[in-house]
Amino acid sequence: MRLTDDLIASDIGAYLQKHEHKSLLRFITCGSVDDGKSTLIGRLLYDSKMIFEDQLASLEADSKRVGTQGENIDFALLVDGLAAEREQGITIDVAYRFFATDKRKFIVADTPGHEQYTRNMATGASTADVAILMIDARKGILTQTRRHSFITTLLGIRRLVLAVNKMDLVDYSEQVFNDIVEDFYDFADELATDLEIQPIPMSALAGINITENSRETDWYDGPSLMDYLETVPIGDKRLNAPFRMPVQWVNRPNLDFRGFSGQIAAGTVKPGDRIKTLPSGRQSTITRIVTATGDLDEAVAGQSITLTLADEVDSSRGDVIVSADSPAEVSDQFQVRVLWMSDTPLLPGRRYLLKIGAKTVTATINAPKYGIDINTLNDMPAKTLELNQIGVTTLSLDQAIAFDPYDENREMGGFILIDRQTNDTVGLGMIDFALRRASNIHWQAIDIDRATLAEQKGQKPAVLWFTGLSGSGKSTIANALQKRLFALGKHTFILDGDNVRHGLNRDLGFTDVDRVENVRRVSNVARLMSDAGLITLVSFISPFRDERQMARNLMADGEFVEIHVDTPLNVAEQRDVKGLYKKARAGEIKNFTGIDSPYEAPLTPELRINTVGQSPEDAAETILDYLKEKGFLSH
Template sequence: MSATEKNPTTKNPATDPVYVTDALIAQDIDAYLTAHQHKTMLRFITCGSVDDGKSTLIGRLLYDTKMIFEDQLSALERDSKSVGTQGGGIDFALLVDGLAAEREQGITIDVAYRFFATEKRKFIVADTPGHEQYTRNMVTGASTADLAVILIDARQGVLTQTRRHSYLVNLLGIRNIVLAINKMDLVGYSQDRFDEIVQDYTTFARQIGMESFLPVPISGLQGDNIASRSNAMPWYQGPTLLGHLEEAPVNTSRMLDLPFRMPVQWVNRPNLDFRGFAGQIGAGRVAPGDAIRVLPSGRTTHVKSIVTFDGDLPEAQAGQSVTLTFADEVDCSRGDVIVAADSPCEVADQFEATLVWMEEAEMLPGRPYLLKIGTQVVTATVTEPKYEVNVNTLEHLASKTLGLNAIGVVNISTDRAIPFEAYAENPDLGGFILIDRMTNATVAAGMIHFALRRSQNIHWQAVDINREAHAAQKAQKPAVVWFTGLSGSGKSTIANLVEKKLHAMGRHTFLLDGDNVRHGLNRDLGFTDADRVENIRRVGEVARLMTDAGLIVLTAFISPFRAERRMVRDVMAEGEFLEVHVDTPLDVAEARDVKGLYKKARAGQLKNFTGIDSPYEAPEAPEITVDTVSLSPEEAADRVIAALLAR
């Protein structure tokens, strides 16, 4: 008895059309995957001003390359009728603008990624927003692109956002630029208008150092010069947009010609007999026997083998993810960079870089951020900006901070030396992001230019009498007791009592008071948020040096921001930082108003006063909390001393 006779529900491949269709579909899928497996991948973005037609262009590319299913096309035709598309045709932008807010406003807000393919190549395109307030989204989309399509509405010409996006594209190192002059159908396919816009853009491109670009006259709505040449513009003899995309070079090919670089992502240690270092090769090639160097330590060895899931390789190159084993036992961990021994990259802890600020809150010079570069995360601070760039005029403007979407050149200092290369040479080792330590939000994207010369000239000097020797001489454990609270909370009063009691006990102390420090060390600082950050940074460095001398340091500062208090905690040894929250309600502190500061602040005579028009971020987990409403200063001081001596 046949299988069909045993089970009447089993489909017969010879007679059942549904069965045959399913089989053919499976064969088609296999054939499709096989055909596309070895094609190159081009990543590109579309950018430009609002309503230049970016989403429409991408929708047209998807339509012309047959990447829309029949049910999607039916839904698209239905939605296009409901929104009333120009000329009654299909609104291709609806394929890309997926957010409700985008469809309601007719604009792109978020970055939309779409995949499509032709017989020659695979593509991933990022549709980026045109509004200035979403510039950070545009930077995100451009960070991995090989090519940029900058759109211009033929009716509007070169606009502010055209310049801004062009500047960013050039800044991010994208050298393959297509200037797509869109909506040519709305200017009668005029060659004169096309030439006029190309000339205007050429002038700006030269100013920002853009080496070349390909101008293409198109109509995203009508499909002119998108996938096929337009009969309406016989005067244009260049390639179609899709034709150029199929032939454009990708970044991977350029990276093959650079010296070998591989950031270590993971130490692969499945058992005691195997230890390898996994990561994606960022540049160059590597083969067993090659001499390599591990940075930042500088230790050298040779590659023993290149391990993959499918077996060992005789060679690996940029873009491949592999595990390397070494001929010798060399210390190497996540964040290190394996490089060619005879062509290492630089290692430094101070840099000049361009920053694109991506956070609503302004950048605060001196505030510690997390800096992620490659697979490494370090603590970094941004010094006062050298200048901010006016994207419209390309002027260098003096600035003490950077606001949302601002672009500036700054100096950056990291807490330890890191391997890097200039972004223009190697984006993987020259591009970084800054992360807020408290919220984990990405606040900026940056591109390293070069190491500061002073970073190579400054070295740690070895000394014979170290901090342990100083502490032993004084027979005490060094510490920083950090009093924080509102003005008028009683910080200075309690800190002074603590020092008197410790002095009577024979302890070696020093009190750093907020007002006193501003008479000398910090007399140049005001009370803006940026100046408050710098005030605490300096005090933290002084306090750390004093603990190196073996002292117990008491500090009485409002220190309103958690990030700066965290910064001081992080530079101290474990257990040597005690945060004391002098917890006094605002109304109680204001009622005391010993110095008359609250009265001035309420009258508008004192700006940026903590608790009134500047925030105070109370500690979340202080070692000690003293409530000055229920405790006297003497009782509060005794509680602090008990906690200090109990360490």
């Protein structure tokens, strides 16, 4: 009997109670394009009688509209919910569906097979216990099959169903099935040593080996797909792990109550337990476990609670409350694995936002140690990461965070990377371990500090950052300004883009990746010079706003002065003192700013210099007046 409106109206309470205490299995379907993922889920929903009568009528009508032959139903339409998906016959978004049998509840994620939507597939895999890897029996193992296999294991899934689908189209050939299974086992040897694989021959459209074993494959003696899903062990290792709870909200409804709210990521907690808040390291004792329905004597992983403490502990959103006896680690530098999810490649040295749990910090990503070849799983050289590429790299944060390695705790070791300008999610990452240098390297105390050095020179340290197109006049103005400052007895130094490429940055080219690293190195040199009390004039095209902001963030407050030498492209190209624009137009120079590489003009610079109607000497005088006004030149 299918679920009808009358049944819902009369027996919804009994229905919910029936399923309340069953175990819950989360699984995904994945694989290459058109391998039958959506059809399989539709079949599972249909066979488990989880389709309403009006849905069934709509499904039958849609199936006829898209041209399904005879009385057959196009089960894929059940989960292809977007209009674009139904029109194109593909899966784009991740579709989550709930169904239940007499033995277990299920949440299944139907993930897209197209390479361009790999990011959506990774989203679905991040919370799954089991992956059903669909393979078209006619095509065998494809590159996207390997990519999805690797991503599922990368994200911690260790139970995999090798679903060799469309067996009806190869006459249910045992040899075809065995060849595909053998090929996959050869590949899977490199995936994970503890991976459990269950191969199943099936036809999702015809219902072969879905809910029960079929005579068409009498040579197969393993379980049907539903038998496997109903009996596969579900071991939530979070329950046996040390207690972890990221703080999502400091709950302060009145002066008499102060608690810390969040969802338990691992372990259990009881009143009286000793805890520690990280990264501060302050300790206290749990006094109450508060929920909307009353206090608890114990709470476990997955529950959302509010904890009250015996002591006044200063903790805020993003901190983590942990077991005092088995605390998480704290660091600001890590080795990580990253799946890049943006059309714009990773720019090593650029600052991205990193979100882990309820904490958002700024991260600087280094050049990858290596990428991973999806077909062979071998390491390969990589200067950056492209869309859907996976690599191993290191990163540093602007503040320390509490973490566990991802392989031990998904919630405490998994993170996403966000572009600071567009707010797009550009990467998904997993922490392997903290870098030892994070705890070994400290700032060396120096008796003569930066303030004393600046006072000796009778000036305030400053970094004057000249940015603009090639030929805009940056270096000429910086040189004229340095002469005036020298005449006033001030201590200066010029870091010029061309000059540093003869030594410090001679190994860098002019790709976007190299430009970012170019600015990163010079920014750190400029910071050291400001620590010495100097007025440093930096003349760099520095085309990207993110990197100029990175340079600003390195300096002390008020010491960074961004000067946009705002010369139009046509004027700079007419000057072409070095002949670079001519070569760029002829294709002899690649990645030339303003021609085939972008220049992101400053939005709110401290000074904007228009060189069309102003000489370099007048521009230098304008900047000098600004420095006097802001107190950089006073004794």
